[in-house]
Amino acid sequence: MLLRASGEKEGLDYNVTAITDRSKESGVAHGELLTALAEQTVGGDWSALRGTLETAKAAMGGQQAVDVLVVASAFNGITRVADATGIPLDENTAATTGSLRESVGLNDFAYEVKSARFD
Amino acid sequence: MYADTLPLSDELREAHDRALKKIVRPGPSWTGAERRAMVESARSATNCSYCAARKSALSPSHVSGEHEDATDLPAVVVDAIHRIRTDPGRLTRSWFDEVTAAIGQPAYVELVSVVNTSVIIDTLHSALDQPLPSLPEAEPGDPTQAATGDVVDAGAWVPITRAARDMADTGLPAVPNILRAMGLVPEAVALFFSTFRPHYSLKDIKLSISQAQAELVASRVSAWNECFY
Numbered sequence: 001m002l003l004r005a006s007g008e009k010e011g012l013d014y015n016v017t018a019i020t021d022r023s024k025e026s027g028v029a030h031g032e033l034l035t036a037l038a039e040q041t042v043g044g045d046w047s048a049l050r051g052t053l054e055t056a057k058a059a060m061g062g063q064q065a066v067d068v069l070v071v072a073s074a075f076n077g078i079t080r081v082a083d084a085t086g087i088p089l090d091e092n093t094a095a096t097t098g099s100l101r102e103s104v105g106l107n108d109f110a111y112e113v114k115s116a117r118f119d
Numbered sequence: 120m121y122a123d124t125l126p127l128s129d130e131l132r133e134a135h136d137r138a139l140k141k142i143v144r145p146g147p148s149w150t151g152a153e154r155r156a157m158v159e160s161a162r163s164a165t166n167c168s169y170c171a172a173r174k175s176a177l178s179p180s181h182v183s184g185e186h187e188d189a190t191d192l193p194a195v196v197v198d199a200i201h202r203i204r205t206d207p208g209r210l211t212r213s214w215f216d217e218v219t220a221a222i223g224q225p226a227y228v229e230l231v232s233v234v235n236t237s238v239i240i241d242t243l244h245s246a247l248d249q250p251l252p253s254l255p256e257a258e259p260g261d262p263t264q265a266a267t268g269d270v271v272d273a274g275a276w277v278p279i280t281r282a283a284r285d286m287a288d289t290g291l292p293a294v295p296n297i298l299r300a301m302g303l304v305p306e307a308v309a310l311f312f313s314t315f316r317p318h319y320s321l322k323d324i325k326l327s328i329s330q331a332q333a334e335l336v337a338s339r340v341s342a343w344n345e346c347f348y
Contacts, residue, residue, distance in 0.1 A: 014331060019338040028335045038339040041246045044165065049246060063126045067326040069246040070131065071333045074318030075340035077239035078297060081311065082348035083207040084231045085300040086215065086276030089348060090292050091284065109347040115211045118178045 020105045030060050034068055041072040086111055120252050121244070128325075131317035135240050135252070138314040142233055143257045147265040147304055148226035149233075151257035156190040157230060158237040158254055160197055163188045164204040174206050195221045200234050208345025215276045224277055225267055225304050232307030236314045268302045277303055289321045297348060 018026035018035070025031065033056045040049035056065035088094070101107050120136060121127055143155045164170050169184035176182045179202070188197045199218045202210060219227045244251050270278035273296070280302025282294035301307040319337065324330050341348075 010331065012331075014335075016338070019335070020342050026335055028331050029329070030332070031335055034332055034336050035339050038336045039343055041242060042340050042343050044245070046245060046248070050248065061327070063327040064332075066126050066247070067328045068332070068336055069243060070127070070318050070326060071328070071336045072340050073239050073243035073246060074315050075337045076242045076344070077235040077311070078315060079341050079344040079346035079348075080203050080207040080235045080238060081231055081300055082297055082346050083210050083344070084203050084215075084235075085228070085279075086210075086212060087279065087296040087300045087348055088274045090295050092286060092290060092292070096290075106342070106347065109208065109345045111212060111347060114209060114345075115213065118180065118209045119211050119213045 016100065017104055030056070033059060037065070037068045038072045041069055042076045121247065121249055125247060125249075128317060134314050134317050135243075138236050138240060138310060139252060140255055141310050142236065143255045145258065145260040145262050146229050146233070147267075147306055148223070148229050148262050150262060151260065153192065154229075154233050155254050155257045156192050157196075157200055157233045160188050160190045160192055160200045161204045161234045161237050162241065162251065163190070164201040167201055167205070170201050170205040179206055179209050193221075196230065199227070199230060203231065203234055204238065212276055228277060228301050228304045229307050232301055232304065232311045236311050239314055239318070263306075265304075265306060268305045268308075270302050273299070275300065277301075279303070280308075287321075291321065 012027065014027045015024055016026075018024040018031065022035065026035075028034065033052065036052045037049070037056055039045075040052055053065055053069075056068065089097075107113065121132060142158060143151045145151045146154055149157075164186070167187045169182070169186050172184065173179045173182040186197050186201050188201070190197065192200075195218060199222075202214070215227075222230075241251050269281045271281040273279050275296070277300070279296065280294065280299035282292070282299055285293045287293045298308075298312070301311065319326075319333060322330065324333050326333065328336075
């Protein structure tokens with residue numbers, strides 16, 4: 001949702017369905033590399049990450065490539081805080097992103113859906 | 120800690136160093152030794168065969184077994200730590216209720232903070248091909264039994280920080296629910312977010328990548344971890 005907000009601020013229309021569908025282009029600069037770095041970081045695929053990081057350093061520069069890992073590592077922690085405490089969406093997010101969450105597939109991660117599937 | 124040659128800010132390096140020192144001090148519900156053991160347990164989880172089998176099962180409840188864990192923490196605590204570390208996207212309310220019936224909500228919130236602070240630190244070390252940092256020796260002393268925070272039932276599994284719902288220009292409340300989530304234990308909020316803050320901000324991010332690039336990474340990580348929030 002914040003990706004969409006960033007696009008609105010920049011006057012750009014990012015494709016947020018790329019968040020869950022790797023076949024889609026986000027429209028964000030170096031989006032494919034960012035996604036690969038994020039996935040390999042949180043998936044613990046360290047050997048693949050070594051190679052992707054070198055590619056990213058060549059494409060984006062060393063500082064930017066490392067900063068992608070800085071963000072990914074933070075969200076690897078904070079998503080667990082959210083999941084472990086069962087916090088609801090903020091009211092405005094819930095009210096304004098219903099169809100977006102449905103189209104991106106995020107509603108599959110709702111707590112009641114998880115309870116029905118995994119309890 | 121990190122090699123000097125890595126392009127990381129002093130703020131981030133110092134935050135991680137401070138966090139590890141805070142973790143090994145007594146907290147509101149746990150001793151320093153127990154909090155230190157939580158980090159060791161979280162590290163064990165990444166190589167735990169039982170966790171790997173459970174992660175690959177259609178439902179975590181379909182697999183039974185025993186965790187590979189080097190600590191002497193109670194079994195319910197070890198299981199909670201391993202679940203949060205290795206399979207956070209499939210935590211459920213009934214699982215939460217079972218864990219908190221055994222240890223209580225304040226102790227659980229403190230555990231969530233300690234474990235996930237270490238997740239941030241350890242993930243970045245591993246991603247940068249750095250050895251995981253050594254943990255300082257635990258400081259002696261009983262749990263501090265510090266007062267719980269001013270909280271309210273807002274529909275989360277735990278009561279969360281009472282806060283005004285004023286909106287910020289990010290499209291989120293000035294105090295979004297994620298900042299309120301561990302409000303039952305103020306020390307837990309301070310530990311986690313003092314570690315998180317040098318990594319990200321909701322606007323005017325102080326990194327070399329753009330806000331949109333940071334949001335794409337954040338969103339992809341959230342989706343990978345099957346995080347609803």
